[in-house]
Amino acid sequence: MHISLKPELLFNLGPFPVTNSILSSWIATLLLIVLAIVVGGNFKRIPSGIQHVFEMIYEMFEGMATEVMGKAGSKFVPLLATLFLFIITSNWLGVLPGVGSLGFYETHVAASSDSHAAPAAKDAHAAPAKDDHSGEPVFVPLFRGANADLNTTFALAIIVMVFIHVMGIKSAGLSHHLAHFKNPLEIVSEFSKVLSFGFRLFGNVFAGEVLLTAMASILVIITGKSLLLYGVIGGFIVTPFLMLEFFVGFIQAFVFAMLTLSFLSLFYKTENSESHH
Amino acid sequence: MLESLGINPVLLIAQAISFGILYYVLNKFLFSQIRTALDERTAAVNKTLADKSEIEHRLQAFEQEQKAAHKKAAEEVQKMMVEAKDAAAATKAELVAKAKDSANAEIAVAQKRIEQEKLNAEVEVSKHAKSLAQSIVQQLLAEKSSDPQWQQEQIKASLETLKQSKS
Numbered sequence: 001m002h003i004s005l006k007p008e009l010l011f012n013l014g015p016f017p018v019t020n021s022i023l024s025s026w027i028a029t030l031l032l033i034v035l036a037i038v039v040g041g042n043f044k045r046i047p048s049g050i051q052h053v054f055e056m057i058y059e060m061f062e063g064m065a066t067e068v069m070g071k072a073g074s075k076f077v078p079l080l081a082t083l084f085l086f087i088i089t090s091n092w093l094g095v096l097p098g099v100g101s102l103g104f105y106e107t108h109v110a111a112s113s114d115s116h117a118a119p120a121a122k123d124a125h126a127a128p129a130k131d132d133h134s135g136e137p138v139f140v141p142l143f144r145g146a147n148a149d150l151n152t153t154f155a156l157a158i159i160v161m162v163f164i165h166v167m168g169i170k171s172a173g174l175s176h177h178l179a180h181f182k183n184p185l186e187i188v189s190e191f192s193k194v195l196s197f198g199f200r201l202f203g204n205v206f207a208g209e210v211l212l213t214a215m216a217s218i219l220v221i222i223t224g225k226s227l228l229l230y231g232v233i234g235g236f237i238v239t240p241f242l243m244l245e246f247f248v249g250f251i252q253a254f255v256f257a258m259l260t261l262s263f264l265s266l267f268y269k270t271e272n273s274e275s276h277h
Numbered sequence: 278m279l280e281s282l283g284i285n286p287v288l289l290i291a292q293a294i295s296f297g298i299l300y301y302v303l304n305k306f307l308f309s310q311i312r313t314a315l316d317e318r319t320a321a322v323n324k325t326l327a328d329k330s331e332i333e334h335r336l337q338a339f340e341q342e343q344k345a346a347h348k349k350a351a352e353e354v355q356k357m358m359v360e361a362k363d364a365a366a367a368t369k370a371e372l373v374a375k376a377k378d379s380a381n382a383e384i385a386v387a388q389k390r391i392e393q394e395k396l397n398a399e400v401e402v403s404k405h406a407k408s409l410a411q412s413i414v415q416q417l418l419a420e421k422s423s424d425p426q427w428q429q430e431q432i433k434a435s436l437e438t439l440k441q442s443k444s
Contacts, residue, residue, distance in 0.1 A: 004283075005281075005282060005283055006281075006282070006283025007283055007288075015287075016287060016291070017285065017287065017288065019288065022288060022291060022292065025292060025295065026295065029295050029296075029298070029299045032299060032302075032303065033298075033299065033302045033303075036302055036303045036306045036307040037302070037306050039306075039307060040305075040306030040307045040310050041306070043310045043314070045314065045317075047314075054307060054311060055311050055314070055315070058308060058311045058312075058315070059315065062315070077308070078300070078303065078304045078308040079300065081303070081308060082296075082299060082300045082303050082304070082308075085303070086296060086299055149283065149288075150282050150283055150284050151283065151284055151285060151288040151289045151291075151292050152292045154284065154289060155289050155290075155292035155293040155296060156292075156296060158289075158293065159293055159296060159297075
């Protein structure tokens with residue numbers, strides 16, 4: 001069984017490589033955009049349905065932001081809520097059946113050289129892995145959880161850290177903000193925050209996918225035979241792990257937003273508090 | 278190393294841009310409306326609470342006012358009743374006094390009249406007595422004119438009665 005760390009290339013759009021994970025992230029983004037326009041388009045005074053869910057999430061972050069940063073916190077709620085919504089949507093879409101199992105075989109090994117994509121083990125029909133035979137058909141899943149790609153998680157991490165420092169400079173002034181970094185270790189710590197942001201989310205989601213794949217195909221792995229029956233049984237085995245992954249998907253989205261808030265509060269200077277030195 | 282982790286600057290930037298677009302759209306179409314709705318709701322709740330306390334305040338004031346008005350009205354009624362009683366007593370006294378006066382006056386008039394009558398009666402009686410005496414005298418005189426002694430006695434006696442009746 002071999003699961004690639006990298007996203008698999010689907011096709012090239014001019015110079016732009018369209019990978020399965022960016023496709024998933026576009027779907028998540030598009031879904032949220034459509035929901036936002038639909039809900040925003042007929043916004044009601046008395047909320048119902050999905051509007052309620054959005055308001056609940058918004059209020060949850062508003063409550064936490066104002067608790068941590070006072071009244072100034074409320075202007076960061078849109079960022080926190082967007083992060084949360086994007087991450088949780090991608091994570092949950094990534095748990096859906098079809099992600100990792102729907103795909104096609106490619107005889108020509110794609111640009112990302114070690115994407116000897118394992119047979120999506122959730123799919124019992126998948127052929128056993130054929131290692132390192134160039135020219136052999138290789139399975140390429142059409143979708144991959146958006147956050148099971150370091151490009152996505154680091155993009156988010158970098159956006160957040162840049163945002164935090166821009167806000168720090170804006171609120172305290174450049175010289176005051178730079179005073180935080182008299183100790184070079186502080187600079188290292190800022191870069192390590194980017195790494196921890198990026199790898200934490202990636203690690204959790206990627207590990208979840210590996211876990212699901214392993215659990216679904218555990219009989220195939222143990223017996224070395226690929227039977228239809230094993231796929232059915234695998235479906236039952238994997239169910240509790242699917243639930244776990246929904247939970248992990250929520251937790252990681254929440255953690256990402258909360259860490260953003262707490263790092264933000266380290267550098268954002270509110271009017272009434274000489275915050276944290 | 279980056280290549281083996283699958284990190285590709287083009288993809289990284291693409292993800293960042295798509296997140297930026299998502300942020301913009303969510304903020305513009307959804308979060309701004311939620312923000313306004315929440316603010317409106319907070320304002321509405323605050324207004325309701327303020328209205329409530331205002332209404333309670335007013336109600337209390339009104340109740341107090343009403344109580345005071347009640348008390349004042351009761352006092353006034355009490356006062357009026359006392360006044361009316363006094364007035365009634367005064368009227369009664371006046372009426373009684375008037376009645377007494379008029380009764381006294383009438384009594385006086387009656388007494389006067391009685392006295393007058395008495396006087397008249399006395400005069401009448403004396404007149405009558407005189408004429409009676411005259412007639413008796415005449416009769417006796419006529420009868421006893423023959424007897425001078427008796428005449429004298431008679432005259433004496435009748436004079437005596439006259440004298441008596443006059444007194």
